[in-house]
């Protein structure tokens with residue numbers, strides 16, 4: 001018996017063949033509060049039971065559309081109506097507003113053949129809500145093999161070595177593994193045979209990513225996703241537990257692999273733009289504003305630079321007034337193509353330049369300095 005039988009029946013009525021995936025599994029999520037306007041919003045970590053069918057909008061015949069059992073239900077605390085809990089894997093499809101409206105129309109209409117009035121919104125299954133910004137512990141549904149247990153000719157090892165990562169460090173510090181097996185029951189099955197990247201926050205694993213092994217594919221054209229992500233990316237900074245309390249700059253990078261390159265004091269946003277929550281985390285991790293924050297970006301990626309400027313202005317909006325720098329790494333090279341040593345000396349050089357400038361300008365302005373010179 002499915003969790004939202006009425007919704008399931010409606011889907012069958014309108015679309016024919018509908019498969020139930022993750023039957024009986026409840027949706028999981030938590031509520032966050034926007035610090036600017038106090039608006040609550042619901043963040044789903046997993047949709048739980050969902051109904052899978054051919055998408056009626058894009059002519060798909062491969063069962064690429066999924067509707068969560070929570071679709072159309074009202075979440076009481078956030079007032080969230082859950083009408084966005086459907087997904088067509090052909091992404092353009094989902095972004096068409098008229099499709100969204102049509103699906104909503106279809107599913108909020110009565111099923112005439114059954115001769116009764118059904119109201120999807122009236123049925124509200126229980127949602128597990130974590131009532132704080134603290135993220136719940138993530139679980140991994142399959143079998144992992146730590147890098148240290150893999151033979152040296154294993155493709156995961158060969159790939160990581162080809163990119164000059166330190167296998168021992170990835171194993172010991174970042175707890176990187178190889179995803180050996182995942183049961184076919186759930187959506188995570190796509191992560192099989194990838195590199196497992198656990199994401200920790202205050203020493204608890206709150207999520208994980210699965211990185212495709214290799215770079216010799218055109219990720220955009222082939223539709224292969226470089227990373228599969230199983231947590232709300234905007235709520236976390238990767239490697240945040242390894243930011244120290246010295247005055248060494250906090251270095252902000254895009255992805256987990258950039259962090260491996262730089263090491264301690266580098267955190268990744270899982271993208272180019274920092275969310276409000278990530279801005280708060282950056283300020284907290286900067287020893288409450290006493291540690292410089294440097295954005296390390298690919299100098300040839302205009303969008304990344306643009307977003308870095310926006311991140312800086314967000315930091316300032318939140319009251320961060322210490323040294324902030326954008327470091328564009330030039331000429332077709334992203335930070336991952338540099339060695340750790342090069343990156344560290346670059347960051348150190350910028351930091352001392354800033355300090356020199358600051359010292360000079362305060363010498364000029366400070367009457368005490370003048371007095372010392374005169375006496």
Ligand SMILES: [Zn+2]
Nearest residue numbers: 055058088093
């Ligand atoms: Zn579609």
